[in-house]
Amino acid sequence: MKFLILLFFLSLSISATTSANISTASCPMDLGYVLRIPWPSSDCRNYPSATPQTTSNTTTNDTTAPKHQCCQTLLSLYGIAFAQHLKETSLFQLPDLPTSVSCLSDFQSKLNSLSLNHNLTSLCFDPLQFVITPNVCAAIESTRDWVAKLGPTTQLDSGCRQDLTDLTFCDACVAAGSQVLSNLTAIDGNTSHSTDCYYFAILYAAGIVNEFGPESSGTISCIFGLSVGSPTGSRDARHSALVFGLTGASVAVLVMSCLIGLYFWWDRKWRRKRREGFDLDSGEMGSRPRMRPNTGSIWFKLHELEKATDKFSPKNCIGRGGFGIVYKGTLSDGSVVAVKKIVESEFQGNAEFCNEVEIISNLKHRNLVPLRGCCVTDEDGVHDERGDQRYLVYDYMPNGNLDDHLFPSVENHYGIVKQPLTWPQRKSIILDVAKGLVYLHYGVKPAIYHRDIKATNILLDADMRARVADFGLVKQSREGQSHLTTRVAGTHGYLAPEYALYGQLTEKSDVYSFGVVVLEIMCGRKALDLSSSGPPRAFLITDWAWSLVKAGKVEEALDASLLRGGDPENANPKAIMERFLLVGILCAHVMVALRPTILDALKMLEGDIEVPAIPDRPTPLGHPSFCGDGNTFSISPALSGLQLLSGDMLR
Numbered sequence: 295m296k297f298l299i300l301l302f303f304l305s306l307s308i309s310a311t312t313s314a315n316i317s318t319a320s321c322p323m324d325l326g327y328v329l330r331i332p333w334p335s336s337d338c339r340n341y342p343s344a345t346p347q348t349t350s351n352t353t354t355n356d357t358t359a360p361k362h363q364c365c366q367t368l369l370s371l372y373g374i375a376f377a378q379h380l381k382e383t384s385l386f387q388l389p390d391l392p393t394s395v396s397c398l399s400d401f402q403s404k405l406n407s408l409s410l411n412h413n414l415t416s417l418c419f420d421p422l423q424f425v426i427t428p429n430v431c432a433a434i435e436s437t438r439d440w441v442a443k444l445g446p447t448t449q450l451d452s453g454c455r456q457d458l459t460d461l462t463f464c465d466a467c468v469a470a471g472s473q474v475l476s477n478l479t480a481i482d483g484n485t486s487h488s489t490d491c492y493y494f495a496i497l498y499a500a501g502i503v504n505e506f507g508p509e510s511s512g513t514i515s516c517i518f519g520l521s522v523g524s525p526t527g528s529r530d531a532r533h534s535a536l537v538f539g540l541t542g543a544s545v546a547v548l549v550m551s552c553l554i555g556l557y558f559w560w561d562r563k564w565r566r567k568r569r570e571g572f573d574l575d576s577g578e579m580g581s582r583p584r585m586r587p588n589t590g591s592i593w594f595k596l597h598e599l600e601k602a603t604d605k606f607s608p609k610n611c612i613g614r615g616g617f618g619i620v621y622k623g624t625l626s627d628g629s630v631v632a633v634k635k636i637v638e639s640e641f642q643g644n645a646e647f648c649n650e651v652e653i654i655s656n657l658k659h660r661n662l663v664p665l666r667g668c669c670v671t672d673e674d675g676v677h678d679e680r681g682d683q684r685y686l687v688y689d690y691m692p693n694g695n696l697d698d699h700l701f702p703s704v705e706n707h708y709g710i711v712k713q714p715l716t717w718p719q720r721k722s723i724i725l726d727v728a729k730g731l732v733y734l735h736y737g738v739k740p741a742i743y744h745r746d747i748k749a750t751n752i753l754l755d756a757d758m759r760a761r762v763a764d765f766g767l768v769k770q771s772r773e774g775q776s777h778l779t780t781r782v783a784g785t786h787g788y789l790a791p792e793y794a795l796y797g798q799l800t801e802k803s804d805v806y807s808f809g810v811v812v813l814e815i816m817c818g819r820k821a822l823d824l825s826s827s828g829p830p831r832a833f834l835i836t837d838w839a840w841s842l843v844k845a846g847k848v849e850e851a852l853d854a855s856l857l858r859g860g861d862p863e864n865a866n867p868k869a870i871m872e873r874f875l876l877v878g879i880l881c882a883h884v885m886v887a888l889r890p891t892i893l894d895a896l897k898m899l900e901g902d903i904e905v906p907a908i909p910d911r912p913t914p915l916g917h918p919s920f921c922g923d924g925n926t927f928s929i930s931p932a933l934s935g936l937q938l939l940s941g942d943m944l945r
Contacts (some may be wrong), residue, residue, distance in 0.1 A: 312681075319395035321396045328401070330509075338411065369418070371520065373421075380498070390425060440494070469885065478495065504517070594669040598626070599669055619638040643899055644855050650728075654765070659730060659733040666687040669687070700815065726761070727762060735893070743804055747808050747811060761931055789822070804892065812875075812878030814881065816852060816873075843879055844908070874903045883911070
């Protein structure tokens with residue numbers, strides 16, 4: 295009995311000593327950045343208050359998905375401190391458990407300052423997971439161990455050094471990370487340690503390699519996968535802005551006074567000229583040839599279009615797009631046209647819209663749908679930007695759109711019976727679309743990026759020649775630059791990952807969508823199908839075609855109707871079909887840097903240059919080796935392979 299009492303008091307003494315050590319330990323990491331950088335705290339805003347659970351439970355079912363998202367965000371956010379700690383101390387993790395507990399406590403206090411749940415860190419993390427131990431990836435504990443295992447330089451040292459806000463550099467960094475991860479896992483010999491190796495590769499890239507540091511925008515968004523928005527809750531930032539504003543107040547008042555005076559003078563002059571351009575009796579914008587030099591397109595009046603379409607009768611509706619409704623109409627001269635009533639566009643006013651029409655009217659190419667003209671009205675008669683209606687008038691394409699021929703439906707707006715497309719027709723359509731895009735990307739300055747290449751935006755004329763439509767509502771790019779937009783236009787299944795997730799628009803974004811269209815034409819399957827009841831629940835043609843080609847089953851990917859008979863005009867049609875399929879897969883690669891330009895894609899299709907070997911795709915974040923316990927840092931999902939989430943299939 296005395297022995298048991300002694301043992302009890304001894305255990306109390308040990309517990310008290312341990313608690314004292316934990317309470318007195320200090321965190322060697324500066325976590326002040328949690329309040330400085332604009333990380334997506336909304337991921338944890340509605341985090342449920344619950345008893346602590348292991349993070350391995352966060353991925354078991356859909357109901358815990360918000361918890362998993364919050365913990366993943368916090369883990370990536372916490373990783374920034376570890377990358378800085380690695381840079382300063384050469385240690386990948388913390389020295390002992392008391393230090394880890396202290397750092398998590400400090401981390402939680404910063405989260406409390408943002409009015410987040412008081413027990414987020416206890417719900418998401420185990421302090422032991424951040425403590426140094428030799429039983430991790432290849433027994434690496436410090437940068438000295440890293441060099442001993444991998445050598446003085448790795449692919450990360452060359453691939454992750456630049457400014458990673460440039461998606462091309464980010465692509466290279468992701469590819470380098472994948473290679474280093476494979477090397478580390480091979481050295482370790484235990485695939486269950488790939489999670490730790492992934493963790494170390496990210497910390498090394500962010501803390502040691504990248505010359506802009508762990509807190510730079512490129513590192514945060516590309517390596518740690520945190521979307522960086524506008525800063526919120528930063529007292530220092532607000533204070534700096536206030537000081538700057540007060541310092542320049544006197545100059546600003548003087549400048550603004552001058553600008554306001556100039557504005558009122560210009561506004562009165564502009565309104566007077568604008569009234570002269572309107573038909574005040576009908577409230578319509580009249581013909582203004584002086585605004586349209588050398589374009590040859592027409593300013594239609596509303597009553598002309600109403601007469602042509604029988605007052606926009608539903609029976610004349612032939613399609614609906616992302617920007618409006620399309621009606622078939624017959625003008626007074628007997629010509630048949632397609633009239634698009636604009637429902638939504640990025641143009642803030644009629645002046646901007648008219649300027650864009652001026653530009654589009656000058657685009658002339660046999661593989662673009664020609665724009666005849668436009669119409670802008672003001673319904674309430676008040677000459678401002680409210681109540682305007684806008685219409686675009688195009689030549690009518692009698693054979694409808696490509697989607698109707700590839701996937702005919704019961705409802706047929708064009709009233710024609712569609713037969714399966716032959717191989718010569720499919721080949722011609724693919725080449726026509728490629729030539730149209732080559733003209734938009736290289737034939738005009740600055741280049742025009744379509745943003746919404748899809749089967750329904752490819753129209754077929756009387757000779758079944760393809761013409762690209764709906765390029766009239768896009769913005770021209772700045773010459774030599776990519777275009778970053780806050781409004782992502784496009785269609786699920788066709789959107790390039792970097793455009794869907796980051797709004798970064800380049801010529802390669804159109805190339806991705808073009809590749810998806812090529813796969814639809816060659817495979818006879820839709821780009822995206824969420825209707826499947828069995829596995830897989832969601833069908834993505836890019837994944838499906840790529841996996842078949844990698845497995846050496848190219849013929850299984852081709853539309854069965856293409857293999858029923860040979861092409862008498864071509865001695866080896868199957869080889870050409872396979873080439874077209876491979877070009878489609880290459881164009882729709884998830885990595886921007888591995889896609890060809892549309893000009894090179896056209897040369898591959900025509901056989902002028904060889905199609906390179908189809909590269910591997912990055913391992914998705916949902917792969918078991920990366921997400922087995924939910925405790926891994928994530929590289930940007932758009933560039934490391936998208937994790938397919940229901941309702942958000944954007945690859």
